[in-house]
Amino acid sequence: MGLRAVFLDRDKTILMPKGREKYIYRAEDFHIPDNFIEALRRLIDQDYLLFVITNQGRIAKGYLTEKDVEELHNSLDSILKDNGVYISEYEYCPHNPRGSLYPYNIICECRKPKTGMIDSIRNSYEIEVSNSWMIGDSYKDILAGNKAGLRTIQVLTGAESYTHDADFVEADLVKAVNRILTEK
Numbered sequence: 001m002g003l004r005a006v007f008l009d010r011d012k013t014i015l016m017p018k019g020r021e022k023y024i025y026r027a028e029d030f031h032i033p034d035n036f037i038e039a040l041r042r043l044i045d046q047d048y049l050l051f052v053i054t055n056q057g058r059i060a061k062g063y064l065t066e067k068d069v070e071e072l073h074n075s076l077d078s079i080l081k082d083n084g085v086y087i088s089e090y091e092y093c094p095h096n097p098r099g100s101l102y103p104y105n106i107i108c109e110c111r112k113p114k115t116g117m118i119d120s121i122r123n124s125y126e127i128e129v130s131n132s133w134m135i136g137d138s139y140k141d142i143l144a145g146n147k148a149g150l151r152t153i154q155v156l157t158g159a160e161s162y163t164h165d166a167d168f169v170e171a172d173l174v175k176a177v178n179r180i181l182t183e184k
């Protein structure tokens with residue numbers, strides 16, 4: 001028996017942009033609601049491993065750097081740890097073939113909807129995909145999750161309209177976690 005995991009998209013899934021910001025680039029740009037943290041802790045309590053997988057293709061366009069992403073993840077991680085939530089890995093894809101910045105402007109295997117980030121985690125941990133989940137706001141998250149064999153939940157906290165490809169569509173992360181804990 002492998003381990004159960006929940007793969008989480010980051011922006012507009014677990015983190016909300018602060019104020020009128022549209023994008024989350026740096027630690028000061030995000031807000032994480034208390035009930036989202038509480039929801040993640042309920043997954044930890046049920047022995048799910050948590051992984052954050054995020055496309056950060058705007059690195060390839062020069063809007064932020066890998067250092068910014070790592071600082072943000074450190075800042076997020078300390079907030080979560082203080083609340084009993086342990087993320088096993090943070091993975092990001094810095095690539096975008098439409099960017100201008102070498103060496104990031106390439107076609108890679110990690111940018112969602114490709115499954116590279118999920119595959120590499122799945123290979124390092126013994127993840128049983130049929131009992132594991134992908135939660136994200138974007139159709140790219142859902143396509144990646146489906147291709148990797150995960151069950152998928154689209155949350156409607158992003159601007160995207162809903163996709164027919166997700167196994168479930170829920171209002172937000174709290175509802176998505178409720179779904180996982182009732183479906184298991």
Ligand SMILES: [Zn+2]
Pocket residue numbers: 093094095108109110111
């Ligand atoms: Zn990539």
